[in-house]
Amino acid sequence: QVQLVESGGGLVQPGGSLRLSCEASGRIANIASMGWYRQTPENRRELVASISSYGVPVYAESVEGRFTISRDNAKNTVYLQMNSLRPEDTAVYYCRYSADTTYWGQGIQVTVSS
Numbered sequence: 001q002v003q004l005v006e007s008g009g010g011l012v013q014p015g016g017s018l019r020l021s022c023e024a025s026g027r028i029a030n031i032a033s034m035g036w037y038r039q040t041p042e043n044r045r046e047l048v049a050s051i052s053s054y055g056v057p058v059y060a061e062s063v064e065g066r067f068t069i070s071r072d073n074a075k076n077t078v079y080l081q082m083n084s085l086r087p088e089d090t091a092v093y094y095c096r097y098s099a100d101t102t103y104w105g106q107g108i109q110v111t112v113s114s
Helices: none
Strands: 002-007 010-012 018-026 033-039 045-051 057-059 067-072 077-082 091-098 102-104 108-112
Touching: 002 091, 002 102, 018 033, 018 091, 018 108, 033 067, 033 077, 045 067, 045 077, 045 091, 057 067
Parallel strands: 010 108
Antiparallel strands: 002 018, 018 077, 033 045, 033 091, 045 057, 067 077, 091 102, 091 108
16 A cells, blocks of 8 residues: 655645645555646546656646656655646646556645635
């Protein structure tokens, strides 16, 4: 089992920044991708950004250039730096850890509003 603990969400004005963190613990694999997804108003969970064990990132087109994903393998932690936030970025964000099994965090609210 892998446990994921997310932090860093909250309320921010449009144009502001937030940094999300997700720490994994438990049966950590040598090779695992980690990433962030968010729940859409249509109740779909869409990719925001992911990063491989080797540090190769993938971004959704809607966040490219505004968000940066990174990871610290020594701390089993993935970060999502979110800049130039927009109201449409408002969502519950979920951390995902994927090795031979996929695990999800409980979700953290990000609200972008004036």
